[in-house]
Amino acid sequence: MDDDDSHRRPEGVSDETVEALGSLSKALETTECARGHLFAFHQHTGAADFELDRAVELLRAGGHPELAERVRTEILGRNVIPGHWTFQIVDAYDRTYYQPFRDLEREAVARLAAGRRHLYEAELKEVRRTRNHPDHTSRPDRPRA
Secondary structure (H helix, E strand, O other): OOHHHOOOOOOOOOHHHHHHHHHHHHHHHHHHHHHHHHHHHHHHHHHHHHHHHHHHHHHHHOOOHHHHHHHHHHHOOOOOEOOEOHHHHHHHHHHHHHHHHHHHHHHHHHHHHOOOOOHHHHHHHHHHOOOOOOOOOOOOOOOOO
């Protein structure tokens, strides 16, 4: 498929199908954002856990060995939910939700729109752009049209 057709609706694809694929894509994009927050949760929790090493050292140096030991044994390296560190949560999310969702969205686009992605957005762009304006060209490889 050449670049000119990559976002053009294939013949016979209905408005409802284009809108449904757009909605499915939007839902997947929202899931991508949620996944990003999950990775941020993973990284922030790990950073906090490593900072506890410093807190333990400083508590000991400050004359608070009992509190230092409690932080070391009760919080440092602790599961965030029973049996799970954050990497296990990320892995489970990817395996049980994200990958199946992503695979189904790709299958739907392949089956219903000949693999052409973002048809809804491409058609919306055509409706909203200003013709003959240099910053509103129809495609990246075209000057004004």
